[in-house]
Amino acid sequence: MAEKGVKLFGMWESPFSLRAEWALRLKGIEYEFVDEDLDNKSAELLRLNPVTKKIPVLAHDGRPLAESLIIIEYIDEAWTHGKPIMPKDPHHRAQARFWAKFAEDKILAAIFAVYCATGEELKRAVEEMQVELRTLEGELEGKSFFGGEEIGYLDLAVGWLALWVPMIEELAGVTVVNRESHPLLLEWFEKFLSEEVVKGRLPAKDRLYALNRDRREQIISGRLAYGK
Template sequence: MGDQEVKLFGLWASPFSKRVETALKIKGIKYEYFEEDLSNKSSELLKYNPVHKKLPVLLHNGKPVCESLVILEYIDETWKSERSLLPEDPYARAMARFWAKFIDDKCIAAMWSIRRSSERPEKGIEELTEHLKTLENELKGKKFFGGDEIGLVDITANLIALWLGVLLELKGIELLTKEKFPRLCEWIDYYLDHQIIKETLPDRENYREYLSNVLKG
């Protein structure tokens, strides 16, 4: 598409920022990355996302796009000649959007409930267990949610691949196990072993230390 100016304002520990980085790398799009400090937000972040003042923000030729799922679709539609994140078939596309929204609306809410609780958060655990069962069933007969290759739903589910495991470990909750969720755990192994994912997601121990400090605070 000729000369493109692509900038990403993100945070190394944010699964939402990492979604966008993953999509850009899968598509082979060159971009400039700017690490943000959420305790001291840059004037650029406040300028480009004045409504939510949150990350990530993609800046494409001076035009800002906000909200990670919106950015993923924007990237897929803008760079059509590169590998697609969404299937061609309209129904399959609709289903991919449905599952991405399910992860953001249902799974994340239960994760946040567990994270915020100072004691054993039974309600959050119960809700998350049901949502993980739903995703386990959706993976039946598939390597990735997107089929044979990583797609929109897999990128959206990066929280389950890394962040959830660390959260449960720090909270002393045994939930996401191969006995309970064999397909989901197999998907996690495939996902984390993908070269682009290995290059993009934060180091588990670094993130564990980061989240441990956040939980203490």
């Protein structure tokens, strides 16, 4: 018989895994978290996600689902109590998906370019990242959160930026956002990180920075392939 309850196969520092956890917490859903070692994935993860073999995977009463943005939408639809995550209006909902896709395609790539670059290449990558972040920031105009006055789907989708942008700035020794260049985004970083559901599930800063410092050095020195 299928296992009852909610189980999330993730990884303590993965932005994709964190966004699924934040969504579960926003709905007040009890869940078991399985912290996967991605170099030695559990048989259960491989059984539940044989297609991409990636985390996160949400198993709800034994039924698995992969892809973090799809998981967030599922959580909102499967548990209708509590705060809504997706916008009610169909146009706002479609727009939120559009911006989440923009962030997955453009911002993720721009951030990894900064993560992996040095010298002149780093300078160019920083400029590119600033432009992409400014485009996203436009969506905050006149609002406290991307979702309006309350945290919603797009906030969860791009919430990892509030952790990763300052971390990458420190690791690469660069400034990407400041009060002049991206005032709304910086304000949103603070607001997002101080939300109860988010605050209660953040990776330990020292551990996060140490892991990424090491990973970045390995990528730059060619000991680790980009994106692994």
